[in-house]
Amino acid sequence: GESVGLHLPTLSVQEGDNSIINCAYSNSASDYFIWYKQESGKGPQFIIDIRSNMDKRQGQRVTVLLNKTVKHLSLQIAATQPGDSAVYFCAEQGGSEKLVFGKGTKLTVNP
Amino acid sequence: GAGVSQSPSNKVTEKGKDVELRCDPISGHTALYWYRQSLGQGLEFLIYFQGNSAPDKSGLPSDRFSAERTGGSVSTLTIQRTQQEDSAVYLCASSLVGSATGVSPLHFGNGTRLTVT
Helix, strand or coil: CCCEEECCEEEECCCCEEEEEEEECCCCCCCCCEEEECCCCCCCEEEEECCCCEEEEECCCCEEEEEEECEEEEEEEEECCCHEEEEEEEEEEEECCEEEECCCEEEEECC | CCCCEEEEEEECCCCCCEEEEEEEEECCEEEEEEEEEEECCEEEEEEEEEEEEEECCCCCCCCCCCCEEECCCCCEECCCCCHHCCCCCEEEECCCCCCCCCCCCCCCCCCCEEEEE
16 A cells, blocks of 8 residues: 655754755555655655656755665654754655645754 | 734633734735644644545544635634643645645645643
8 A cells, every 4th residue: 555654753863964865665556756854843845856757856955865676765854953953754656636744853953 | 914924822721711913924825734843743634625625534533623614715723612631733734736636745834832730
């Protein structure tokens, strides 16, 4: 069935380092993937998305990589800042209208 | 209006009471979604609207849960005879289109935190 999971529930990095958050998905029919950032007390905030016809997409300080062969998605954050501390969710969509979310990775940026 | 607006932001209710949660989507967004998030967990899909119709309500946990959308805009999620396990943050999101016609990211509100005592 559809499921999206994450390799690590928590990630701690030093300010200025690069962060990599990983996500595994199981539905090979998924054709759209999104990363969201959720700060405490707020709703998820869109970061970046990628369609299945791409394997890499870059935004401002963020890059999403998609490996369809192993059904793996990653979010890279360059020069991580304290404001990047949050829970990050990957989500997939394919076939149905709904996004399926993983459980999230909590990123902590140490000064 | 900037983003998705949800009200109330917090709701405390007694077990057995009914509650109504409201969502105002971004103007012009045809698709509207309800998700539920329990403490420290991911988002659980509840229901999806395209316009005023709900093609996918597969995530509603029981018949105590219902939702409607009027005028292609505001949506209400109603929980009847609330139970303690209904305690969670209820998140609403809207998007410009659903995946049937293209993909666009969901934009979320800040949610309604429901506590059933």
